[in-house]
Each structure stands twice: as C-alpha cells, then as structure tokens.
Amino acid sequence: MIKGLRTAIYPAPDLQAARAWYADAFQTQPYFDEPFYVGFNIGGFELGLVPDAKPGTDGANPLWGVDDLAADVDRLLALGAKVLDPIADVGEGIRVAALADPFGNRIGLIQNPHFDPARVR
Known part of the structure; x- marks a missing residue:
C-alpha cells in the first residue's frame, strides 16, 4: 500500500x-x-x-503546508524567491501559491483548513 x-x-x-x-x-x-x-x-x-540534478519548475509539484499563506509568501520573497503562481483561492477555504527558489526549483505552498495531520500514515 x-x-x-x-x-x-x-x-x-x-x-x-x-x-x-x-x-x-x-x-x-x-x-x-x-x-x-x-x-x-x-x-x-x-x-x-x-x-x-538540474533545477527546474516542471515535473512533480509537492505542496508544503502553511498556516498563513500570505505571510509565508512574503517571507520567501524577501529571501530571494520569485512568484511563479500568485496566491489563489481554489475553493473550500484552500489557498495555494508557487514560488521559484533562487536556484530555479518550484516551491508549492498550500493553506488547507481541511488537512488533518492525524490522518498522516
């Protein structure tokens, strides 16, 4: 499984x-x-x-959970990241964004009030 x-x-x-x-x-x-x-x-x-390996923004797109998407986007931008996909509300209170790190990798972020860490296996 x-x-x-x-x-x-x-x-x-x-x-x-x-x-x-x-x-x-x-x-x-x-x-x-x-x-x-x-x-x-x-x-x-x-x-x-x-x-x-070669950095890039194509391919897999893992999303890292955050509590305050706007604050974390601003913090990463201050560290040199660039916006790939601006903050978007995708419904049901879920918001996502994607940034490029200074090396060219995609960093996906998600603020999901429905995520239940107790269900992680």
Whole structure:
C-alpha cells in the first residue's frame, strides 16, 4: 500500500548555498548533511537537496503546508524567491501559491483548513 508523502527532493547544484537558503526558508537546520545529500525534517516529512540534478519548475509539484499563506509568501520573497503562481483561492477555504527558489526549483505552498495531520500514515 502506498502511504503518504515522505520526501520531496530538490536539485541543488550549489549544495552549500541551497542548504543555507532552505535553512532560512523553512526555518530549520538539516538533520542530515553530507556532500551527496542534505535532508531537512519539515513537519515530519523530508525535504532533500541533491547536488547532481538540474533545477527546474516542471515535473512533480509537492505542496508544503502553511498556516498563513500570505505571510509565508512574503517571507520567501524577501529571501530571494520569485512568484511563479500568485496566491489563489481554489475553493473550500484552500489557498495555494508557487514560488521559484533562487536556484530555479518550484516551491508549492498550500493553506488547507481541511488537512488533518492525524490522518498522516
């Protein structure tokens, strides 16, 4: 049986610059930090950085949960992110946005009042 999301991996050709940016952006330090992979624990899920892949905004689009979408978008913009998709209300009180990190990766954000962390397996 497939379980819920465990890891979102982002290409980071400049691994140390990406490590520093993601530590600021996600307001946490990595728990695993090696030359081949940097791993952050984000609310029980993994954000991984790998140096041997090409950044881009096409492909998979994981969405990271936030409590205040507008505040987090503003904070990431101040750290050098760029807007890909502005904040949008997609119905039922759910709001989403997408930014590009300074390295060219898509960072999706979601404010979803219906998300129940107790249902994560």
